[in-house]
Amino acid sequence: MTTETEIDVFEEHRPLLMGVAYRMLGRVADAEDVVQDAWLRWSHADRAEVRAPRAYLVRITTRLAIDRLRQVQTRGEAYVGPWLPEPYLTEFGDAAPDAAERAVLADSVSLALLVVLESLSPLERAVFVLREAFGYPYAEIAGLLDRGEAAVRQLAGRARRHVDERRPRYEVDPAQRRELTERFLAAAAGGDLDGLMSLLAPDVRLVGDSGGKAKAPLRILHSADKVGRFLVAVAQQSAPALSYRFLEANGGPALLVLLDGKPESLVQVDVADGRVATVYIVRNPDKLGHLADR
Numbered sequence: 213m214t215t216e217t218e219i220d221v222f223e224e225h226r227p228l229l230m231g232v233a234y235r236m237l238g239r240v241a242d243a244e245d246v247v248q249d250a251w252l253r254w255s256h257a258d259r260a261e262v263r264a265p266r267a268y269l270v271r272i273t274t275r276l277a278i279d280r281l282r283q284v285q286t287r288g289e290a291y292v293g294p295w296l297p298e299p300y301l302t303e304f305g306d307a308a309p310d311a312a313e314r315a316v317l318a319d320s321v322s323l324a325l326l327v328v329l330e331s332l333s334p335l336e337r338a339v340f341v342l343r344e345a346f347g348y349p350y351a352e353i354a355g356l357l358d359r360g361e362a363a364v365r366q367l368a369g370r371a372r373r374h375v376d377e378r379r380p381r382y383e384v385d386p387a388q389r390r391e392l393t394e395r396f397l398a399a400a401a402g403g404d405l406d407g408l409m410s411l412l413a414p415d416v417r418l419v420g421d422s423g424g425k426a427k428a429p430l431r432i433l434h435s436a437d438k439v440g441r442f443l444v445a446v447a448q449q450s451a452p453a454l455s456y457r458f459l460e461a462n463g464g465p466a467l468l469v470l471l472d473g474k475p476e477s478l479v480q481v482d483v484a485d486g487r488v489a490t491v492y493i494v495r496n497p498d499k500l501g502h503l504a505d506r
Contacts, residue, residue, distance in 0.1 A: 221265050222254055228266075228346075229273045231321075235341045236277035236334075237284075238297035238326045240502055246276045271356045274338050281334040292424030294432055296492055297326040298499040299461040299478045318463025320345035323492050324482055326462070328379045332371055339364055340371040382482040382489060389483050390465045396481055396488050397467050401456070403447035405440055412436040413487040418443075423496035426477075439491060459503075468503055475500035 229250055233243035250273045262268045302321055319325065320341070329337050338357060342348040350368065354361040392411065399407035418439045420428030433439050454476070457468045466480040478500060482490040494500065 218255070218259075222251055222269070225266055225269050229269055231317075232270060232273050232341060232346070233277050234300050235321060235326070235329070235345055236274070236337055237281060238330065240298040240300055240499075242280055242284075243277075246273060246280055249276050267352070267356070270342075274342065274356055278334045278338055281337065285334070292422070293428060293430040294419050294421055295327070295330070296323055296419060296421035296494050296499075297462070299466065299480075299494055299503060301503075302460050302463050317345065321463050322382075322482075323462050323480065324380055324382065324490065325375070328375050331378070332374060335359075336367050336371040336374070339367040340375065343368050344372075380482070380484075380489070382484050386464070388486070389481075392483050392486070392488065393465045393467070393481050396491075397456075397479065400443045400479075401447055401450075403444045405444045408440040408443060409436055411488050412440055413484065413489045416488055416490065418491040418493065420493045421496050421499070423498065425497055426495040428493060428495045443491075475503045478503065 226247065229247045230243055233246040234240065237243050237246070250269060253272050253276075254269060257268070300321060302318065329340065332340065335357070339353055342353050342356065343350070348356070350361050350364050353359075353368075354364045357364065359367075396408070396411050398404075399411060414436050415434065416436050416439050418429065418433040420433075422428035429442070433442055453472050455470045455473070457470065459466055459468055461478065461480060464480060464482075466478055468475060469477045469479065475497075476495070478492075478494045480492045481488045482492075
């Protein structure tokens with residue numbers, strides 16, 4: 213029987229486990245399932261063999277996430293249109309005691325990074341997440357994954373090079389990003405094309421994720437003109453029952469759009485050189501349900 217103390221130990225580490233699982237999978241529901249499976253393993257574990265609860269729980273969670281990721285990749289399911297991770301609410305609280313660590317955590321869960329991580333192998337992704345997001349030493353990662361330290365270093369180097377080659381670089385000043393996000397959203401909601409054009413980078417991209425279950429571009433839009441005109445057209449067709457709510461998702465400010473009180477889309481932007489470089493719009497209803505009460 214699981215004791216109250218053992219429940220407390222698991223709950224103490226739940227935010228860490230959820231953070232690892234989500235960064236591994238990019239899917240909130242899958243991450244929650246993995247953490248629940250980790251709880252079942254923990255509740256039935258032989259306590260005599262668990263010398264370090266945190267290491268044990270991270271090890272179980274990471275391995276379960278690797279298995280889940282392999283299942284997803286094996287299925288090879290076709291996704292309609294561009295894919296984005298499920299929005300993940302990031303209120304780090306005591307998990308990030310200073311601004312520098314908070315910036316690292318926010319960066320490690322950004323939409324831009326998670327899209328790139330989808331192209332890594334499960335083992336590469338696990339090593340990258342444990343090393344880059346949570347600062348685990350190579351030797352400890354090797355123990356968690358039952359791999360030699362040299363092999364882990366190779367995996368880490370390969371993953372790092374892959375990410376550096378494909379990942380766009382954005383500014384992470386929270387105040388500037390919030391201010392520019394608010395101006396962008398005000399211009400977009402008001403159908404102000406001139407205002408939008410003054411905020412959009414010439415080579416801005418708009419990535420819309422609908423999964424074929426809502427209206428969104430089936431291809432990534434490129435250029436300020438195309439993105440601006442698309443956003444103005446959307447504003448002109450907006451329903452009167454829309455309402456808006458700011459929240460923090462994936463390490464940055466985001467706008468949750470609600471229709472009759474239910475999540476309809478989530479909008480977030482990345483900023484570079486003082487302008488909007490990428491616009492993300494998540495409209496797949498399967499990825500928004502967990503935001504209903506936020």
